[in-house]
Every structure is written in C-alpha cells, then in structure tokens.
Amino acid sequence: MKYALVTGASRGIGKAIAIELARELKYNILLNFNSNLKAAMATKALVEAEKVHCELLQFDVADAKSSENRIVEFQKNNPDAEIEVIVNNAGITRDGLFMWMKPEDWHSVINTSLNGFYNVTQPLLTAMLKKRYGRIINIVSLSGVKGNAGQVNYSAAKGALVAATKALAQEIGKRKVTVNAVAPGFVNSEMTANFDEKELKKLIPLNRFGEAEEVANLVSFLASKKASYITGEVININGGLYS
Template sequence: MANSERKIALVTGGGKGIGAAIAITLAQSGFDIWLNYRSDHDAANLVKNEIEQAGGQCLLLPFDVADIAACENALKPYLENATPFAIINNAGFAKDTLLALMSSQEWNDVISVHLGGFFNVTRQVLPQMLRKRCGRVINIVSTSGQTGVGGQTNYSAAKAGMIGATRSLAMEVAKRKILVNAVAPGFIETEMTEELPLDKILPMVPLGRIGKAQEVADMVDFLCSDKAEYITGQVFSVNGGACMP
C-alpha cells in the first residue's frame, strides 16, 4: 500500500508498553502513526524506528494529554491537512493507595490523564471524523474498571468512566459510521506490573500467566480492521479469564 493511501492512527501514550505495541502493530497493518507521548523522547524514537521499518510513517507528538491547551496546540496544525481514521486513547498511569490515605493530587492526576485525556484528544479530532463519516475510537481501559480493585479507587474510577464514555459516544456517532469500543487488559507485562507479586496474581488468572502487550495490540488491530465493521459500544477483555475480587 502506498503511503498516500495509508490511513492514520493517533495513539496516545505510545512511547512504551501497550501503546508502543499498538502503534507498531497498526503500522504493520498499513497505518501511518501519529505517536503521542509525554516526555521520553528516546523511547518514542525507538518506536518510531520500528514503525518505519514496518513501512509506516510516524509523526512524533510530545504533549501531556491532560493539558487541553497543549493537546490543541500539538494537534491543530496537523488536523488542518489530515484526519486520523483511528484514535487509540491509551495514555495512562496509576498512583495506587487506599482512598483514606489518598491525596487530592493523586486522585486528580489519575482522573485528568485518563478521563481528561480521553476528552481532550477525542474532542479535538471527532468533528473531522464526523464530517468524513468514518473512523474508530478505541479506549484502553482495564479489568480494574470493570470489577474494582482495592487500593486503586482513582484508577478504577477513571477506567470505569472511560467504559461509560465508550458506550455513550458509540450511541452518539454510530449514524456517521464511527465505531467506538474499549479494550480492557488484565495483568500485562509492562512497567506497571513489574513490581507486582506474581505468586498472588497468577491464582486469579485461569490461563495461569500474565498477558503480553502484543495480545492487547492484536485486539486493537482487529477493531481497527474491516472485519470489525459491525461492532460498536463494546468492551473486550484481554485478561486470561481473570475475575478480580
């Protein structure tokens, strides 16, 4: 496929982990990538190199998704000439502690990156998607947002909010042929899970292992493909069958 014919996917939090795997996989499937990340330029450039090796073009977009002005300033110049076919709202992080001990900053920081980032990025691109009458919005949520996890009230609330937003937005834009879905990873091999006790985690996973970022990326890749044209408003769990208490 020639570059002029390639669709664009905007991936937030794409410098490492699940976001990087998604960006590279979509490039292998024929997408050019707008790769957002916050500050790790070295990691982002490594991902860019892999995208280019896969035959895609990669535009690096360093900005904080929680900062609406930074989001608008970064995206507006490029949206004047191009419209992403897919938005992958992946940017996020955790600040785990019990709610009784949680600071307002720990609450607000997590909510603003996940929910605020979803709004700031999607709201910026969605009007052009609506005019083109096509597109995909895929939100990376979490098993934590489906069932709740002790010590993660802020993170669970943010991800549960994204699930609600996914379903509502899917209803709003379906007539314009924009499909909106969520992917809910469980325990996945990333920096966020490096310090977790496997001896306590694995008994909760029927498949007996934690997942790989590539397995999440493959689900996103499917949802961005022509094979998923009758799927919207859904949450797809990639968690090895885990059901957290």
C-alpha cells in the same frame, strides 16, 4: 495519507499497538508521548521499519490546551492527513488506599485517563463524522470494570471511560464511527513490573500474565474494517480472570 493516533505510545501496550497498527493495517502513526523522548524515538524506528511514516507528537493528554494545539498544528501542516483511528491509551497510576489518598493523586489519574480522552478525541471527532468513517478505541482496565482495592482513583477513571465509550457509541453510530473499549487484565509492562506475578497468576485461569502484543492484536482488529458492526463494547482481555 491515513493515520492512526496512539496516545502514551512510547512504551508498553501503547508501543505494541502502534507497531501492530503499522504492521497489520499499514496505518501511518501519530505517536503521542509526554516526556520520554528516547523511548519515543526507539518506538518510532520500529514503526517505520514497517514501511510507514511515524510522526512524534509530544504533549500531555491531561493538558487540554497543549493537546489541542499540537493536534491543530499537525493538521495545519498536513492538510492531506486523515486521522481514521484514535487509540486513547495514555494512563497513569497513583495507587494507595482511598482513606489516605492525596488530592493530587486523585486528580492526576482522572486528568490523564478520563480528561485525556476528551482532550484528544473531541477536537478530532468532527472530521471523522464528516467523512462518515472512524475508529475510536479506549484502553480501559480490569480495574475499570471490576474495581480494584488500592486503585479507587484508577478504577474511577477507567470506569468512567467505559461509560463514555458506551454513550459516545450511541451518539455517533449513524455516522459509521465506532467506539469500543479494551480492558486488559495483568499484562507484562512497566506498570505491572512491581506486581507479584507468581501469586497473582494463581488467580488467572490461563495461569500467566498477558503480553502487550496480545492486547495490540485485539486493538488492531477493532481498528480494521472487519470490526464494522462492533460498537459500544467493552472487550475484556485478562486470561479468564474476570468477565
């Protein structure tokens, strides 16, 4: 059975990606979430409505041991499962001016977005390389390519993930495993719920926030065989705000 693993997939962009990969590419879904079981169960039902299997994997991507244990446990219990797609979507924000930023707000954001990429991807990479096929897609951010005041920690984490995307793509391209990043701008989700949309959309040429499903459509393309000659790229999806 072929699977796509999506981290942070119980809500928002991750949820939309999981559903789209099931609908469009018919992947069975490994749905990672950290704490919100109710939301994860609701997303699982929507994924399985697309006539594929969805398995919940509860772990904090920032916790290396927990991440590895859950992944290894799944592989042990499902020896016929092939994880062809990894979408590193899990991320958190702890916004505030850098001069007043607490150490825990710095480290928690770095640990989730950047270390989470390592903790999830590295244990799965050998199997992809042996099979000579795979898709690794990292969800970064406008903050990671442009920088954003009040988000030095988030910009640092996502900017580092952009660099990691480009470097890993060069390492493993010969094995036909692609690595790309998707950088959303302002997208309607819980993460942007407190943003002043009326003011911010004035800065956006398309004059609106994006929808999670629009990001999911791009991720689905990159996860497909149609994107076989695209690797090491960072694709902005921000309504023209920045390129």
